[in-house]
Structures are given as C-alpha cells and as structure tokens.
Amino acid sequence: MSILLWFxxxxxxxxxxxxxxxxxxxxxxxxxxxxxxxxxxxxDPLEVTSSWNNSVAMCQWQGITCGRRHQRITKLxxxxxxxxxxxxxxxxxxxxxxFINLEDNNFHGVIPPEIGRLARLESLIxxxxxxxxxxxxxxxxxxxxxxxxxxxxxxxxxxxxELGNLLKLEVLNISRNNLTGQLPTFLSxxxxxxxxxxxxxxxxxxxxxxxxxxxxxxxxGLSSNNFSGFxxxxxxxxxxxxxxxxxxxxxxxxxxxxxxxxxPNIRDFVIADNNLSxxxxxxxxxxxxxxxxxxxxxxxxxxVSINFQNAKSLSRLNLEKNNLGSGGAGxxxxxxTLTNCSRLRMLSIAGNQFGGLLPNSITNLSTTLTRLHLGLxxxxxxxxxxxxxLVNLVALSFEYNQLTGTIPDSIGKLKNLQAIALPGNALTxxxxxxxxxxxxxx
Numbered sequence: 293m294s295i296l297l298w299f300x301x302x303x304x305x306x307x308x309x310x311x312x313x314x315x316x317x318x319x320x321x322x323x324x325x326x327x328x329x330x331x332x333x334x335x336d337p338l339e340v341t342s343s344w345n346n347s348v349a350m351c352q353w354q355g356i357t358c359g360r361r362h363q364r365i366t367k368l369x370x371x372x373x374x375x376x377x378x379x380x381x382x383x384x385x386x387x388x389x390x391f392i393n394l395e396d397n398n399f400h401g402v403i404p405p406e407i408g409r410l411a412r413l414e415s416l417i418x419x420x421x422x423x424x425x426x427x428x429x430x431x432x433x434x435x436x437x438x439x440x441x442x443x444x445x446x447x448x449x450x451x452x453x454e455l456g457n458l459l460k461l462e463v464l465n466i467s468r469n470n471l472t473g474q475l476p477t478f479l480s481x482x483x484x485x486x487x488x489x490x491x492x493x494x495x496x497x498x499x500x501x502x503x504x505x506x507x508x509x510x511x512x513g514l515s516s517n518n519f520s521g522f523x524x525x526x527x528x529x530x531x532x533x534x535x536x537x538x539x540x541x542x543x544x545x546x547x548x549x550x551x552x553x554x555x556p557n558i559r560d561f562v563i564a565d566n567n568l569s570x571x572x573x574x575x576x577x578x579x580x581x582x583x584x585x586x587x588x589x590x591x592x593x594x595x596v597s598i599n600f601q602n603a604k605s606l607s608r609l610n611l612e613k614n615n616l617g618s619g620g621a622g623x624x625x626x627x628x629t630l631t632n633c634s635r636l637r638m639l640s641i642a643g644n645q646f647g648g649l650l651p652n653s654i655t656n657l658s659t660t661l662t663r664l665h666l667g668l669x670x671x672x673x674x675x676x677x678x679x680x681x682l683v684n685l686v687a688l689s690f691e692y693n694q695l696t697g698t699i700p701d702s703i704g705k706l707k708n709l710q711a712i713a714l715p716g717n718a719l720t721x722x723x724x725x726x727x728x729x730x731x732x733x734x
Contacts, residue, residue, distance in 0.1 A: 322385055323365045324350050329382035329470040340373045357391075364388035371417070372396040378424075384409040395419040395441070402426075403442070408433040416636040419465070420444040427466070432457040441465040443489060451476050458482060463490040467513060475519070480505045487511040491537060499524050506530060513537040518543060520544070523563075529554050539564040539586065546570030552578040564610065572596055572616075583604040588640070596626045606633040610640045612665065617646035620672045625694075630654040640665035642689065649673035651696065655681050667691035667713060674698075675719075678704040692716030704729040 327350070331341045344353045350365075351358035357367035365386045375397040383392070384406025387514035390413060402420040407416065408430030415436070419441050426449035431440065437458050447469040455461075456478030462485060471493040479485065480502035487510060496518040497556040503512075504526020513525075522545040523538065534557050543566040548554075552575035561579075564586045566673040572587065580602040593615040600606060609630070617623040623646045630636060636658040654664075655678035664682065667689040674697035675690065685706050695717040703712075705727020711734055727733075 301538070305729060323388075326380075326385040327353070327356070327365070327380040330380045333377045333380045335376040337374050337376075340370070340375070359388060362388065366412075367391040369393045370397065370685075375399065377429045377658060379404055381406040383407060383439065385590065386410065387412070387592055390436075391415045393417040394421065397421055399423060403428055403447075405430050407431065410434055411436065412435055415439040418445065419440040422446055426450075427452055427455070429454040431455060434458070435460070437461055439465075440465040443467040443469070445469055447471060447733050449473075453478055456481055458483055463487045467491040467493065467590035469493055475499055475503075475514070477502060479503065482506075485509055489513040490517065492516040494518060496520070498522075499527070501526055503527055504529055508532055511535040511629070514541070515526070515539040517541055531556060533558055534581075535560040537562045538566070541566055543568060547573055550575055552576035555579055556731070559605075562586040564588040564590070566590055568592065570594075573600060574598060577602075579603075584602065584608045586610045592616055593645075594618075595623065598626060598629075600626065600629045601632050604632055605635055606630070607635045607660075608638045609633075609636070610638065611644065611645040612640040616641070616644040619645050621648040624651050624671070627651050627657075631656045633659050636661050638663040641669065643668040645669065648672060649677070652676055655679055657682060659683055662708075663687045665689045667693065669693050671695065675700055675703075677702045678705065682706070684708055687711040689713035690717065695719060698722075699724055699727075701726050703727065706730065708732060710734050 302360060327344060329346050334341065340354050351363055353371045355368060356365060358364060359366045366388050368389060371393045378401035379399055381404040383404055389410050395417050399420060402425035403418065403423050405428040406715060408428060413434045421701060423442065423445040424447065427447060429452035432454035438460055439462060441463065443465045447466065450473030453476055459482060461482050464485065467489040473495060474497035475495060477500045480500060485506050486508050491513045498521035499519060501524040503524060507530065509530050510532055511534065517543065520542040523543050527550055528548050528551045531554060533555055536558065539562045546569055551573050556579060558579050559581050560583055563582060569591040572592055574597040577599040582603040583605055585606065588610045591614065595618065596616055622629050628651060631653055637660055639661065643663040650671050650673040655676050659682060661682050662684050664687060671693040673695060675695060677700035680702045686708055688709060691713040697719065698721035699719060701724040704724060709730050710732045
C-alpha cells in the first residue's frame with residue numbers, strides 16, 4: 293500500500309511526467325546532434341538541409357520523419373538530392389531509425405560500421421552512390437533488417453558470412469559492385485529471402501545446392517559473374533521463381549526435362565552466354581507467363597519443340613548463336629505458336645542450324661515486333677510480300693541463308709525500318725525502288 297501512495301504522490305506533484313519528458317528530451321537532443329554531424333559532412337547543392345537549423349523543429353526538417361509517440365527519428369530519406377560527401381558515423385546514434393534511403397546521390401567513403409548499432413533498422417538503401425570498402429560485417433546486428441540494397445557502388449571484398457544472422461531479410465541487392473569470392477552458403481539459411489541480386493560482380497565458383505531451400509524466392513539475379521559448374525537442379529524446383537538471371541557466366545550441363553512444369557510462375561529466364569548444352573525441354577511449354585526468354589550464345593541443339601501458344605505476354609525471344617535445328621523441314625514449326633504473343637517485340641534465331649521453308653506464319657507475328665533476326669541459318673523459300681504487316685519493324689535480317697526469288701516491292705512500306713540485311717542468299721532481280729521510301733535506313 294505504501295508503494296501505491298508513493299506513486300500517487302509523484303503524480304500529484306507532477307514529478308513522473310517530468311521524468312518521462314526529460315528522457316524524451318535527452319533522446320531528441322542526441323538525434324539532433326547526430327543529424328547535424330551528418331549534415332557537416334555533406335555537400336548539398338540543392339540546399340535540402342538548409343532547414344536543419346534552430347528555427348525549424350527537428351521533426352519538420354526535410355528528409356526526416358519522427359515517430360508519433362517518442363518524437364524520435366524513425367526515417368532518414370535523402371534520396372535523389374545530388375548530395376556529395378561521406379556518411380557520418382553519427383548515423384549509428386539515431387537509435388530509433390527504421391528506414392535509411394540515400395540512393396541516387398554521390399556519397400563516397402565506407403559504409404559506417406556504426407550502422408550496426410541500429411537494432412530497429414528495417415531498410416537500408418544505398419543504391420547508386422560511390423561507397424567503397426567492404427560490407428560491414430556488423431550489419432548482422434541489425435536483426436530486424438528486411439531490405440539491404442547497395443547496388444551500383446564500388447564495394448569490394450567478399451560477402452560477410454555474418455550476414456547469415458539476418459533472419460528477417462527479404463531483399464539483398466548488392467549488384468554492380470566489385471565483390472569477389474564465392475556465393476555464401478549461408479544464404480540458404482535465410483528462409484525469408486524473396487530477392488537476391490548479385491549481378492555484375494566478380495563472384496566465382498559453383499552455386500550451392502542448398503539454394504533450392506529458399507522456397508519464397510521470387511527474383512534471383514546472378515548474371516555477369518564468373519560462376520561455373522552445373523546449375524543446381526534444386527534451383528529449378530523453386531515454384532515461386534519469377535525471374536532467373538544466370539547469363540554471362542561459365543555454367544555447363546543441360547536443363548532438366550521437367551523445368552517448365554516446376555517453374556509455373558517464371559517470367560524472365562536469362563541463361564545466355566554460358567556453356568550449356570542439350571535440348572530445350574518441351575516442358576517449357578507449360579510456363580505461360582513468359583516475358584523474356586534468353587538462351588543465346590550457348591551450345592543448345594536439336595529441334596525447338598516449345599509451344600509458345602499460351603505465352604501471350606512474351607516480349608523477347610532470343611535463341612541466337614546455338615546449334616538449334618537440323619537444317620531440314622519442320623525446324624521452324626514453332627514460329628506458328630508465336631502468333632498469339634501479342635506483345636512480342638524481339639525475335640532472334642540467328643546463328644543456328646535452322647532449315648526448311650521460311651513459314652508464312654512469320655507475317656502473322658504481332659505488329660509490336662521491332663526486331664526480327666533470322667540470319668546465318670539454312671532457311672529456304674522466298675521473302676513473303678506480307679512481311680509488311682509487321683509495320684513497326686526497325687531491324688530485319690535474313691543474311692546468309694538459302695533464300696531465293698526477288699525482294700518484294702512491298703518492303704518499302706516498312707516506314708520504321710532502320711536496318712535491313714539480305715546478303716549471302718540466292719536472291720535475284722533488281723533492288724526495288726520502293727526501298728528509297730525508307731527514310732530511316734541507316
């Protein structure tokens with residue numbers, strides 16, 4: 293009872309509110325001091341931080357958001373403001389921060405290790421700056437971190453194994469840096485991961501089979517590195533995958549027969565510029581959400597048996613520079629299945645072994661098509677006059693095939709054409725005068 297009377301007396305005398313206010317004021321003051329330290333290391337040509345002064349309440353400073361309850365800084369957003377300079381270590385004193393966004397500026401120097409003190413931090417976005425040095429391993433102390441984006445910087449070194457402690461991480465984007473080493477196996481322990489972007493680094497080695505444990509993964513971008521070996525089969529069993537980018541590496545081996553059945557949500561499939569071989573599995577017909585399908589510059593062979601009839605959103609199909617086709621009839625039958633692809637903008641089968649007659653179905657492709665490349669094959673037949681149905685063509689190439697007949701006079705109706713390549717065929721007759729109408733030809 294005596295304790296209750298003591299608390300009651302504090303309330304009557306007004307002491308308890310004073311204690312709370314004093315604590316809040318102290319925290320408010322430390323936030324203010326940290327922000328002014330950050331400002332002191334920034335060159336601000338747009339004078340965005342000019343409001344950071346004594347005449348404006350701190351929670352009204354531009355780029356700052358405070359929490360309602362404690363009036364402490366919870367969000368620091370200085371993105372796209374042409375700021376230059378280094379990020380002060382005092383950022384680590386903003387202990388209530390949940391969100392930092394500095395993207396599209398010109399910060400340099402290192403990512404302050406003091407950020408590791410921000411236990412409440414959920415998003416750290418540093419994209420498109422000039423940060424250098426290594427990724428601080430004590431970022432692992434930010435146990436609530438959901439997004440870490442530091443792409444398009446100058447970061448070096450390997451990916452710290454300590455980041456494996458970020459068990460709430462959903463987005464890891466550190467593409468377009470100078471990172472080295474292998475893909476860490478710890479990534480497979482972060483079951484919350486939905487997006488991994490590591491493109492355009494200097495990573496090498498084999499991909500861990502355990503990547504297949506990431507059952508929530510939607511985006512995986514590993515293009516433009518030095519990865520090698522077989523692509524783990526488990527990767528093709530992640531049914532949630534929508535974007536798979538493995539291009540410009542040194543992967544070898546073949547694609548699993550069931551790939552299309554196990555990736556029902558795949559939209560972007562980019563495995564170009566590797567050393568992959570074998571056939572393109574017919575099961576890829578089961579994936580109907582295609583947007584980009586890029587398998588160029590590999591060693592794929594055999595007939596293309598994929599039916600694209602249900603891939604109505606397909607915009608880019610690139611099969612060039614492989615060994616596809618047999619040089620005979622039926623090689624180009626799959627083109628007829630592309631006529632339902634109403635968003636198709638680019639089709640290239642150049643540099644293969646495709647033969648047989650050039651199908652008339654090519655004239656029924658979507659009018660959205662801007663690039664059509666069929667060169668360096670063994671295609672026979674004539675150029676159909678109805679090619680002019682493809683009114684938005686910018687580039688058309690049939691070079692080095694076995695085409696005969698004349699160049700149709702109607703080709704002059706392709707008013708958007710900028711490039712046309714026909715050499716190395718058995719075409720006869722004169723060059724139609726209508727080509728003179730193609731004012732955009734380069």
